[in-house]
Amino acid sequence: MTLQAPESSVAYASFGPFRLYPAQRVLLEDGRPLKLGSRAFDILAALAERAGATVSKADLIARAWPDTVVGEANLRVHMVALRKALRETPGRRYLGSVAGQGYALVAPVQWHAPSVATHADGQPTDRAELVHALAALPPRHSLVTLTGTGGVGKSTLAHAVARRLEPQFRSWCVDMAEAADPAAALAAALDLPPATDPASALVAHLRERPVLLVFDNCDRIVALAAAFAERLLRDVPGLCILATCNEALRAAGERVQRIEPLDCPPPGATTAAAALAYPAVALFAARAAAVHGGFTLTDADAPAVADLCRGLDGVPLAIELAAGRLDLFHPRDLLARLDERLQILKGGRRTAPPRHRSLRASLDWSIDTLSPAERVVLGRVAVFTGPFTLARAVRIAAGDAMTAAGVEDALATLAAKSLLVASRPDGAPACDPHQFQLYHNTRSHALSLLAQDDPVFARFAAHCTELANGPDSDMLRLPDVRAALAWGFGPHGDAGAAAALLAATVPLWWEAAELAELRRWLETALRAGGTDRTDAGPESGLEGGSEDALESGLKTLLGTALGTVCVYLEGAGAGRAAYARAFALAEHLRDAGRMADAFSGLVLEHVLGGDYPAAVALVQRFQDGIRGAGSRSAQLVHDRFAALALHLSGEQALAAPLARAVQNATVPAVCTGRRTALHTDENVAASAVLARARWLLGYPDEALRLARNGVLRARAVGADAPLCQVLAFAMFPVAWWCGDRAAALAALAELEDAARRLPHWETLARQYRHGIVEDAPGGWLAKAPATGPHRETLATLSPRYADSGLLLRAGHGDARWCAAELRRQQGERLLAAGGPAARSGAEHLFRGALLLARNQGALGWELRAATSLARLWHGQGAQAGAQALLELVVARHTEGFGRADLLAASRLLAQWTLRKKTGAASDDAAPVRLLA
Secondary structure (H helix, E strand, C coil): CCCCCCCCCCCEEEECCEEEECCCCEEEECCEECCCCHHHHHHHHHHHHCCCCCEEHHHHHHHHCCCCCCCHHHHHHHHHHHHHHCCCECCECCEEEECCCEEEECCCCEEECCCCCECCCCCECCCHHHHHHHHCCCCCCCEEEEECCCCCCHHHHHHHHHHHCCCCCEEEEEECCCCCCHHHHHHHHCCCCCCCCHHHHHHHHHCCCCEEEEEECCHHHHHHHHHHHHHHHHHCCCCEEEEECCCCCCCCCEEEEECCCCCCCCCCCCCHHHHHCCHHHHHHHHHHHHHCCCCCCCCCCHHHHHHHHHHCCCCHHHHHHHHHHHHCCCHHHHHHCHHHHHHHCECCCCCCCHHHCEHHHHHHHHHCCCCHHHHHHHHHHCCCCCCEEHHHHHHHHCECCECHHHHHHHHHHHHHCCCCEEECCCCCCCCCCCEEECCHHHHHHHHHCCCCCCCHHHHHHHHHHHHHHCCCHHHCCHHHHHHHHHHHCCCCCCHHHHHHHHHHCHHHHHHCCCHHHHHHHHHHHHHHHCCCHHHHCHHHCCCCCHHHHHHHHHHHHHHHHHHHHHHHHHCCCCCHHHHHHHHHHHHHHCCHHHHHHHHHHHHHHHHHCCCHHHHHHHHHHHHHHHCCCCCHHHHHHHHHHHHHHHHHCCCHHHHHHHHHHHHHHCCCHHHHCCCCCCCCCHHHHHHHHHHHHHHHCCCHHHHHHHHHHHHHHHHHHCCHHHHHHHHHHHHHHHHHHHCCHHHHHHHHHHHHHHHHHCHHHHHHHHHHHHHHHCCCCCCCHHHCCCCCHHHHHHHHHCHHHCCHHHHHHHHCCCCHHHHHHHHHHHHHHHHHHCCCCHHHHHHHHHHHHHHHHHHHCCHHHHHHHHHHHHHHHHHCCCHHHHHHHHHHHHHCCCCCCCCHHHHHHHHHHHHHHHHHHHCCCCCCCCCCCCCC
């Protein structure tokens, strides 16, 4: 049996004498099918999709063996088979290999869009399977009506079905678009004299063979067409009618077939091959090639064309019109100007009916059939950018003499006329209400019919705000918020209502990781609000009536949010000004909750900038501000940041119990609902501080356990920011200090995954990976934070990060929490450099580090300083003093004896004891590596 070549209506790739049809799993050479194993075919298809690029061995194995674990040997076997099938020779090479990486299809590859079948007037169909299915309906169904939105291709399909049935039926096509009387239109199509009843003529034709009538474009006379169709089918037995209309005729015996738009690629289509597998993109490419000779869809243009087709709802007419505008616009330009679709999508075929010459004309044809009330409802529900329920539609569209019942009736009509799509979300139970959605094209036109000062916009913004603040906030979608904000901050909008909506939806923007856009809206809102008279604080003399207080309170919230976004996008210091203004406003209002939000951001700016005394002072100022307010949540925020500021100021004995108290007070899940400015759960934040403080106090086992518990809590909270904080600030450094390399690497991997949408934490994750774990050369050091706790933490993990500026800060009494370790590291570097004064200088630094750590109660740093000093003394001959010092510090530990620092100290003591017994000479003082 000879395998037939695929039809020309599918996409394929060509290279050399070969044609590859991925969907049909066929490879042709000069038109002849080649035998190729399924694994080899999958490999070739993967290489063709990324022609010219090296595809990794892992990707090829995953493609060919998706559910099986195999080795590279299997891949090599099938590559050999593939080369044999392609009949490669030294002068005819198609496949290349890159040692240790993968393989590539090195021959020039051209992807071809499917050719589109056409009927007599050149209108593309490209729906062979659907035409075949529709052609099977007559004569089982005597009346079939094709419904669907305007431009979806109903007429094209009807004519294609009539052509396919020509061997069986005598057919006439009757265009009802401009007809006032369907009987007269049919008589004219049959070349009958005026006022002749066509039924008798049809009976005569039926004596010869079956008759199929195509009643095309019945929209304007749908009631007359339905009655006429019923009469004909009653009077002419054996007659079949195929009608096209945006809505069902609702005639007796009617079979309705809805015509859906063409399938479009999902977001993320990156290659021409992947995009062309979808009919919408294939139609665009085919029409573009027909109108603009030589057009070929490239990988570079494929994402834009895919997004364009999706934005045009997969409607064939809109796609054809867009393809025809490639004479003026690149696909990316068309996509960028999609909001102007009604202006630029025009210029259809001159021979086409007027309604098919532009997108606006096509939409006008459908909308003109609506009643005034239906037009009003259509325009009002067009404010929704995506799916909406019946209840939401009634809430927005009712009013101004439009009743709820009137809205419901209008929606039913709009759905019947294919202007509205009714559906139920995937996976939703049958009891869930249906949702409605406008096609993008219809929505654009409907919005253009609304007056810019229509009250529906204000109702929509208020409704979005209500949803955001209520229990049904999950029903609110960011595109709806975006649309409401655009109106609110526009020339005809209400900036106050928009600002309230923005404040209510800040968490929604964070969850969507749309931080750059959120910053733009926040800046717009604060500019729209003007300069607040309370910026100067209480000294301004403003009495602060309720209206002013509400306005200032809103500005406080928005200013705090702006500061937070700026920090995440740009790093430490970027949000300080916004936080300071918000904190001053909140102080003036004596609003403990909003003061806590602004305080948490401003104190973190001090912390991240390394100004720990300013952070401590702000903590005290905040405590004074909320004293007497009785706000438990505000007090928790204070205590959390007080613990952080004290920890970084070197006061571990004060920081640890305060952090533990916050942790104990926030154990129940209900305490995690309120977040501070930087969206971190108080319990998680307290766990991070407590873990670090306990390690410094000499409890490494407990510290590691606390860090792990913090990670578990952050996972339960379910937000990336808390997880990033505990992983980056506690879990990774504590594990590294403990010498637990496996735990540190696991924490880093989780941090890298969680920080993908948070630049602030992503930067630190990269420092950990390249600067600490890999100890890689390059520019990583230059990209590290210049100052603050993250730079200081990095310096405790690798001396490379302890630059002269940081050492100077430590020498001046700043960076107190790690100053002892920095001094010790400086002494080790001095010893390693050598020189006449190296040992005395190092001893001075070691003594200073030891004394500072002891004064702070930082037993973790004290052990390291004591190890370095004792080693130096032992090398200088003061064996007894060295051993006594180290034994004294080790003896003060009650846990952590399996951790790196205590292991290093214990081994050193054991070596000295053994040398003393054997009389061996002491080793020279040399830097000691304390971390495993």
